[in-house]
Amino acid sequence: MRMPGGHLIIRHEDQSLLVNTGCPVSMGTRPTLVFLGREIPVLERYHGLTVAQWSELIGLHIDGLLGSDVLGRYAVAIDPEAGRTSFDEIRATKSRARAVPSSVVAGLPVVEVGLGGERLRALLHTGATVSCLRDADTKDYTCVGVVRDCYPGIGEFTTELRRVPLLFGDVPVSLECGLIPAELERALRAVGVSGVVGANLLQEFAISWGPRFSEIGLMARRTASPPVSPAPYSMPRPVESASFTSFLTP
Secondary structure, rough: OOOOOOOOOOEEOOOEEOOOOOOOEEEEEEEEEEEEEEEEEOOOOEEEEEEEHHHHHHHHOEEEEEEEEHHHOEEEEEEEEOEEEEEEEOOOOOOEEEEEEEEEOOOEEEEEEOOEEEEOOOOEOOOOOOOEEOHHHHOOOOOOEEEEEEEEOOOOEEEEEEEEEEEEOOOOOOOOEEEEOOHHHHHHHOOOEEEOOOHHHHEEEEEEEHHHHHHEEEEEEOOOOOOOOOOOOOOOOOOOOHHHHHHHHO
């Protein structure tokens, strides 16, 4: 695995695949994709986007996208220090990872995080390079920069980054978070979710989960990596209008 521009890419045989827990479907350049020795059905276009358009928009060539429909079938361990992502059909019985309270919404993983004595639910979104929380929850924290981001159905937006002290279970982390656009905030609120935890969490932790996104766990890295400057767009520019709720639904 590698993370150019903060995008989580794995190399599987001769394919470069984007690992995207925030997308409910997997995509390819043909109706099927061979993964772990199995031929799995995938979409060639989703919400107006093809794999070729994903490649252009994130500035990286990919041959396919692994969404939550496939990622949720396996016990997955993402180890950024080792540069390795492993897949198994049965979760290992022993793990040093610390469990994080979690649930599943529309087939997507949601984690519970602590902030200022409150508990919030956030989408675990490995396809997003930038984590995002509500302005009301983060307004008291220091701004450390400004980046551009883009969400399907929302479009491009510029957001300041704030360094926010969060708790994942009992594990503390200071995470750079952008601000959720108002439209996305309303859509998230409708499903009881308050934010997005992106792939920048991997700067501090290895991440694992069991089949069906059970037992999401974090293990602190021996050496935290410096913040990764996000690519110009951490998610694709929308080709057609779509609400966040429809984005969750294949």
